[in-house]
Amino acid sequence: MFVKGRIATSLVCASIGAVGLALPAQAHTAVAAATTTVNVTAGKPSEFRFTLSKSTVKAGSVTFKVTNKGKLSHDFKIGGKTTPLLKPGKSASMTVTLKKGKSAYQCTVPGHAAAGMKGTLTAN
Ligand SMILES: [Cu+2]
Incomplete structure (x- = not known):
């Protein structure tokens, strides 16, 4: 379950683009919510x-x-x-x-x- 969640987060980050990738994964979660x-x-x-x-x-x-x-x-x-x-x-x-x-x-x-x-x- 945890691993699956990590993959989903990575996909969201990838869609944000190169600038987004430079930020920690946690920041992307905050943006999404x-x-x-x-x-x-x-x-x-x-x-x-x-x-x-x-x-x-x-x-x-x-x-x-x-x-x-x-x-x-x-x-x-x-x-x-x-x-x-x-x-x-x-x-x-x-x-x-x-x-x-x-x-x-x-x-x-x-x-x-x-x-x-x-x-x-x-x-x-
Ligand atoms: Cu009133």
Whole structure:
């Protein structure tokens, strides 16, 4: 199993080209898995809360799949981007590049962040 995995990694590296071959194999694995997906639920566990499937992510490209399970419309803002306003039951995906450190997120509907619809996500 381990040997088989090594071969697969080598093929990925080879496809990147001569520049890629100069880097250690581990770097190629990181490139292949660069985009992290975080599932975000708005309106859960209570109306003015977000639940994120991950509390830390790798810095770089992060896709947020936001679903509104509340009774009011909500959106999700992080890293300078905001999803469309989502009606109850609706969802949207958004890809953001996050730098290392803490990124604040919030709902931009007036009053919602103040009521608790905010938090921070750590990127390493
Ligand atoms: Cu909201």
